[in-house]
Amino acid sequence: MKKLFTNLTFWVLTAIICGILLGHYYPEFALQTLFEKGFKQNLLISDFEVKNTFSEFLSSIFISTVKLFINPIIFLTITLGIISMGDLKKVGKVGAKALIYFEVVTTIALLIGVIVANIIRPGDGVVTDSIKGGDISKYTKNAMEFSWMKFFWDNATLQVLVLAIVLGVVLSNYSGRQKIVDFLAPISKKVFWALHKVMLFAPIGAFGGMAFTIAKYGIKTLLPLAKLMGTVYVTMAIFVFVVLHFILKYYKISLWSFLKFIREELLIVLGTSSSEAALPSLMEKLEKMGCSKSVVGLVVPAGYSFNLDGTTIYLSMAVIFLAQVFNVHLDLQQMLTIIGILMVTSKGAAGVTGSGFIVLASTLTALKVIPVEGLTLLLGVDRFMSEARAITNFIGNGVATIWISNNENEFDRAKMQAAFAHVADYEDIIKDNIKNK
Numbered sequence: 001m002k003k004l005f006t007n008l009t010f011w012v013l014t015a016i017i018c019g020i021l022l023g024h025y026y027p028e029f030a031l032q033t034l035f036e037k038g039f040k041q042n043l044l045i046s047d048f049e050v051k052n053t054f055s056e057f058l059s060s061i062f063i064s065t066v067k068l069f070i071n072p073i074i075f076l077t078i079t080l081g082i083i084s085m086g087d088l089k090k091v092g093k094v095g096a097k098a099l100i101y102f103e104v105v106t107t108i109a110l111l112i113g114v115i116v117a118n119i120i121r122p123g124d125g126v127v128t129d130s131i132k133g134g135d136i137s138k139y140t141k142n143a144m145e146f147s148w149m150k151f152f153w154d155n156a157t158l159q160v161l162v163l164a165i166v167l168g169v170v171l172s173n174y175s176g177r178q179k180i181v182d183f184l185a186p187i188s189k190k191v192f193w194a195l196h197k198v199m200l201f202a203p204i205g206a207f208g209g210m211a212f213t214i215a216k217y218g219i220k221t222l223l224p225l226a227k228l229m230g231t232v233y234v235t236m237a238i239f240v241f242v243v244l245h246f247i248l249k250y251y252k253i254s255l256w257s258f259l260k261f262i263r264e265e266l267l268i269v270l271g272t273s274s275s276e277a278a279l280p281s282l283m284e285k286l287e288k289m290g291c292s293k294s295v296v297g298l299v300v301p302a303g304y305s306f307n308l309d310g311t312t313i314y315l316s317m318a319v320i321f322l323a324q325v326f327n328v329h330l331d332l333q334q335m336l337t338i339i340g341i342l343m344v345t346s347k348g349a350a351g352v353t354g355s356g357f358i359v360l361a362s363t364l365t366a367l368k369v370i371p372v373e374g375l376t377l378l379l380g381v382d383r384f385m386s387e388a389r390a391i392t393n394f395i396g397n398g399v400a401t402i403w404i405s406n407n408e409n410e411f412d413r414a415k416m417q418a419a420f421a422h423v424a425d426y427e428d429i430i431k432d433n434i435k436n437k
Helices: 008-025 037-043 047-051 054-085 088-120 137-145 148-154 156-172 177-199 202-217 220-249 255-261 263-272 275-288 293-306 309-325 332-348 355-367 372-407 413-436
Strands: none
Touching: 008 054, 008 202, 008 263, 054 156, 054 177, 054 202, 054 263, 054 275, 054 293, 088 156, 088 220, 088 293, 088 309, 088 332, 088 372, 156 177, 156 293, 177 275, 202 263, 202 372, 220 255, 220 309, 220 372, 255 263, 255 372, 255 413, 263 275, 263 372, 275 293, 275 372, 293 372, 309 332, 309 355, 309 372, 332 355, 355 372
């Protein structure tokens, strides 16, 4: 039992369940504001914190803290990885191969979303009057202002990625690079040590995120669009357990074993609805299971911007769904246009605020056949589908890193087997404890 109660997975799962119960049975408490406005001046609290609810604050403070580690870890991992790789041609080869992989796999995800949405047709019979709308003006405004230059300047992760690559290339040609490595390596260990301490608070973040979601939106709000939600979740499950399964099977690696290996991170993503919350931990886990530091450093940060499989599936299904709701018949040419537009616009989905809705707004504006006002139908259930998007994005980037590491002969299978065996041994201990109890 000591093993069970000291396991982070157990506490995150427990926190998620408690968050659901609190949000459902005591929504008033979960949505209670953290600070009364009367205390604002005395405590020097911002307007955002005054409006912030108790449960939302718990989730946002955890995510914000983890975000502080993302860019330092990316910078240190990529810089040290490129220096250790030595061959600059290989760096370019890995980067090019990653971009090709991202484009191919996200296109497959896009096609799956379009096909399943046309088969199940979740938009048929939806009565728009029974669904509470919302304000979409900020999304349509940002959609008009979107540009690739803005995408780069708003995406700090991408900027750090480019900076680290340039610095790594420069230091690779520097004769005194070993002194730099000796300086950066201990810092990297200290950063990961600090991250481990922060991750101990993951149950609190997961509890707050789930309580806020259930309390604010409620189970009842799901009913009018339950078919859409079910279709999205089923489609993403098909993508993960079929497409990603066969991608890993090519190198004789079990997807299920990989998912068990990163189960703590998956639960954190589920509870917080944010793949960022577990991104640094994923990078560390991938190194532990045999991926080289250089490949992890290049592929995971780039994938966060360009390999959003879950977001791509959701975007494609949302467009088809809205067409069905408004009885807009899309011919083959229009379908191909949707696929073509989303192949480009979905790549910027992580770089701007309100990413999914901004990309949807820009896509609908470009099509000019589906009312952009239809986005109001999705506002109420978007939070419940964000978990599926985040988890699919998260798994997809992990699989991409493993595949490219194998393809580049930068993968240690012995380390993978040891990592997977450790998980299996731990599961046996848990089962024995439950039986004895």
